[in-house]
Amino acid sequence: MSVEVTEREQPQPEAAKTPLVRIRGLRKWFPITRGILFQKRIGDVHAVDGVDLEINKGETVGLVGETGCGKSTLARVLMRLYDATEGTIEFDGQDITHIKGGDLRTMRREMQMIFQDPFASLNPRKTVGSIIGTPYQLHKVVPRKQVKSEVQQLMELVGLNPEHYNRFPHEFSGGQRQRIGVARALALRPKLIVCDEPVSALDVSIQAQVLNLLEDLQEEFNLTYLFIAHDLSVVKHVSDRVAVMYLGKIVEAAEGDTLYRNPKHPYTGALLSAVPIADPDLAAAKKRIILEGDVPSPIDPPSGCRFHPRCPNAQFPKCSEDEPELLPHHPGQVAACHFPLEDRAVIDTTAGG
Amino acid sequence: MTEPLIEVKDLTVHFPTDDGIVKAVDGVSFSLLPGETLGVVGESGSGKSVSFLTVMGLINTQHAQISGEILFQGQDLLTLPPDEMRTVRGEKISMIFQDPMSSLHPYYKVGSQIAEAVRVHQKVSKGEAHEQAVEMLRRVGIPRPDERADQYPHEFSGGMRQRAMIAMALSLNPDLLIADEPTTALDVTVQAQILDLLDRLKQEFNASIVIVTHDLGVVAEHCDHIQVMYAGKIVEAGDRRDIYYGAHHPYTWGLLSSIPRLDEDAAKERLNPIRGLPPSLIFVPPGCAFHPRCPYVFDKCRTDVPELLPSDGHHASRCHLSLADKERIFHEEVMART
Numbered sequence: 001m002s003v004e005v006t007e008r009e010q011p012q013p014e015a016a017k018t019p020l021v022r023i024r025g026l027r028k029w030f031p032i033t034r035g036i037l038f039q040k041r042i043g044d045v046h047a048v049d050g051v052d053l054e055i056n057k058g059e060t061v062g063l064v065g066e067t068g069c070g071k072s073t074l075a076r077v078l079m080r081l082y083d084a085t086e087g088t089i090e091f092d093g094q095d096i097t098h099i100k101g102g103d104l105r106t107m108r109r110e111m112q113m114i115f116q117d118p119f120a121s122l123n124p125r126k127t128v129g130s131i132i133g134t135p136y137q138l139h140k141v142v143p144r145k146q147v148k149s150e151v152q153q154l155m156e157l158v159g160l161n162p163e164h165y166n167r168f169p170h171e172f173s174g175g176q177r178q179r180i181g182v183a184r185a186l187a188l189r190p191k192l193i194v195c196d197e198p199v200s201a202l203d204v205s206i207q208a209q210v211l212n213l214l215e216d217l218q219e220e221f222n223l224t225y226l227f228i229a230h231d232l233s234v235v236k237h238v239s240d241r242v243a244v245m246y247l248g249k250i251v252e253a254a255e256g257d258t259l260y261r262n263p264k265h266p267y268t269g270a271l272l273s274a275v276p277i278a279d280p281d282l283a284a285a286k287k288r289i290i291l292e293g294d295v296p297s298p299i300d301p302p303s304g305c306r307f308h309p310r311c312p313n314a315q316f317p318k319c320s321e322d323e324p325e326l327l328p329h330h331p332g333q334v335a336a337c338h339f340p341l342e343d344r345a346v347i348d349t350t351a352g353g
Numbered sequence: 354m355t356e357p358l359i360e361v362k363d364l365t366v367h368f369p370t371d372d373g374i375v376k377a378v379d380g381v382s383f384s385l386l387p388g389e390t391l392g393v394v395g396e397s398g399s400g401k402s403v404s405f406l407t408v409m410g411l412i413n414t415q416h417a418q419i420s421g422e423i424l425f426q427g428q429d430l431l432t433l434p435p436d437e438m439r440t441v442r443g444e445k446i447s448m449i450f451q452d453p454m455s456s457l458h459p460y461y462k463v464g465s466q467i468a469e470a471v472r473v474h475q476k477v478s479k480g481e482a483h484e485q486a487v488e489m490l491r492r493v494g495i496p497r498p499d500e501r502a503d504q505y506p507h508e509f510s511g512g513m514r515q516r517a518m519i520a521m522a523l524s525l526n527p528d529l530l531i532a533d534e535p536t537t538a539l540d541v542t543v544q545a546q547i548l549d550l551l552d553r554l555k556q557e558f559n560a561s562i563v564i565v566t567h568d569l570g571v572v573a574e575h576c577d578h579i580q581v582m583y584a585g586k587i588v589e590a591g592d593r594r595d596i597y598y599g600a601h602h603p604y605t606w607g608l609l610s611s612i613p614r615l616d617e618d619a620a621k622e623r624l625n626p627i628r629g630l631p632p633s634l635i636f637v638p639p640g641c642a643f644h645p646r647c648p649y650v651f652d653k654c655r656t657d658v659p660e661l662l663p664s665d666g667h668h669a670s671r672c673h674l675s676l677a678d679k680e681r682i683f684h685e686e687v688m689a690r691t
Contacts, residue, residue: 066540067511173630175399203396203567208611208626215623230540233570237572237613237624260615274545278612280597283574290549291542293496294510 018093020192020224021055021078026087028077032299046298047073049248055192060218060225062239062269064232064254068295070248071228074192078226079113080104092191104286109139112185116197118177122169128155128180129165135187154183158213175206182213186221196225199234211238233275235262241332244268247298247306250326254333262343264335267291269346287346291343293342305338313339356427357384358528358561359408364421366400373635374418377403379585381421385578387528390555390562390594392572394608395582396631401565404582405531409448410438412475426528444474447522453514464490464502469520474525489520492557494550512543519550526558533565540638546588548575569608573597578667581605584632584642587661591668598688601670601679603647606687641673649674649682 009331028048033039047070055061076082078089082098088097096107115121122131133151136142142150147338150160158179169177178198178341199207215238217223229235235242236256243253244267252265270289277283291310296302302309308319318338326334354511366378378400385391395401406412408423410430423430425446430438450456458466467486469479490498493516506514515535522530532551538542552575555562564572572579580590581604600606607627629646632638638645644654653673663669664676
């Protein structure tokens with residue numbers, strides 16, 4: 001199973017095509033133990049269960065899925081915050097799956113993360129200046145005396161007032177705090193930034209500001225993003241390619257437009273039909289695929305296709321026995337489904353609008 | 354003409370603080386007919402939650418200066434003695450909140466929390482109340498409700514908890530259900546389930562619903578009327594179609610064009626966010642409160658407070674631009690994006 005690198009329409013210089021990140025067969029299982037003295041392993045949470053993903057330089061790859069589908073775990077394994085159970089992660093041509101100590105620390109300069117909750121991810125007892133300046137201290141890339149001016153430049157870059165250097169996080173609004181998180185991630189000029197639901201906690205108007213900021217920064221610093229969210233409309237807006245994740249596996253991947261017009265996996269269709277559209281007529285025209293129930297437990301994932309218990313199109317016994325492979329459909333699109341959706345199955349854009 | 358279920362007239366809620374008076378709600382008037390759904394849209398701090406907490410009688414009058422009238426079925430809720438208000442709250446009006454985790458008590462079983470609400474208002478035995486609770490859980494679409502009633506909130510997922518909250522809110526068959534950001538903490542798939550559930554229950558219980566949200570997308574499918582709030586005031590109010598296909602206020606335009614659209618073209622268009630931040634409710638800008646963030650601002654906006662003027666039947670907006678300008682800008686600049 002693999003997610004093919006899609007050819008972009010514009011010709012790109014050769015260097016831009018080498019993937020910055022290559023994930024192969026990645027698994028992350030968390031053991032469940034019982035007992036106090038002798039911790040007996042009684043099962044595993046299959047948080048990420050065989051994921052292949054490539055991210056090209058300068059590209060934004062979106063990752064969507066519901067709570068508990070493993071998208072954040074995938075990000076954390078990629079960041080080496082968790083150790084992979086199986087599989088390999090290559091970053092810039094180097095296998096980083098098992099690197100340690102100094103190598104790991106050097107590598108971390110190249111990849112940074114922006115977290116979901118701007119209230120929980122900033123230390124309330126530290127000033128903004130020291131929060132954004134911490135990466136400089138840890139990695140000693142800037143002489144101590146210059147840290148302040150560097151931090152103030154960063155603050156200006158992300159649209160914060162540099163005079164607020166000595167303020168504390170509680171003095172900022174949600175959107176401004178998220179800007180602080182962005183500035184901190186940018187401090188070491190990383191190549192890759194993993195954005196884990198960076199705008200989910202923000203009001204729509206502020207959300208748009210932060211999304212635009214991320215786009216501007218990408219252009220300015222040639223950044224590569226892995227953008228994680230549960231809202232397909234946000235992901236589609238920022239991403240070149242979108243991967244849909246369900247219960248630890250990627251079930252479909254395609255360019256945003258293809259995904260929107262011709263989703264193949266019923267789960268993608270369901271996500272798509274759940275997105276609120278600020279247009280009553282279009283919203284009424286779209287076919288609703290309401291999913292019943294919640295994501296099943298990843299401790300004991302369903303057999304065959306993991307989506308079959310909730311799938312409106314499931315046919316038995318095929319779907320409950322055979323695990324579908326990721327197969328190509330439209331150019332650049334792969335989906336893992338035995339009975340893929342027809343083209344324009346969810347939103348028929350040809351019918352006006 | 355049907356009598357409105359609730360009619361709010363010139364509601365003002367001010368909180369005196371050491372730094373000055375927080376004008377959380379500043380002259381809000383609206384009415385809602387039985388069986389209708391009202392969407393209230395605005396950013397954090399626009400006064401939308403405070404307005405409806407006041408309707409529920411949950412704003413402590415010792416700390417707030419409240420004036421105006423809230424006529425609910427002809428009764429002014431603001432002058433009602435506390436014990437009578439308690440009967441209204443729950444039986445006639447109930448509310449569900451944003452975060453279903455913090456609004457359920459973690460120590461009590463879900464079923465007994467719902468049964469408690471029933472027992473406070475009705476003279477029924479414990480067993481009957483429990484049965485009612487199970488029945489409510491079933492009606493909000495929780496599978497195996499009899500087992501689920503004996504579980505604790507932590508055993509429920511986010512969507513289930515919100516369903517349980519809705520079950521609790523509807524257990525006394527209220528006439529008005531206020532949903533304050535009911536889906537903000539939930540996944541989009543669960544959000545769609547909950548909004549559909551509210552729609553279905555509205556029919557079933559013949560209730561009116563108020564949905565408070567910051568996302569105009571959420572209310573597009575489910576609300577008959579929409580009012581947009583900014584800095585404690587209603588800046589635009591109208592029927593659903595008025596707002597989505599002919600909005601008249603620059604703030605509404607900003608909200609509409611902030612939303613990333615699924616149907617936009619491949620060539621990535623930049624979002625058009627509202628610049629700046631919502632104002633402090635202590636130092637509300639003079640003139641039109643939105644003028645520092647408004648791209649169409651002119652001299653009059655800085656000095657004169659615009660009135661909420663109706664352009665036709667239901668549709669009203671609080672903006673100095675001429676109607677012709679509003680229509681031109683909306684069609685040329687706002688709709689052009691879509």
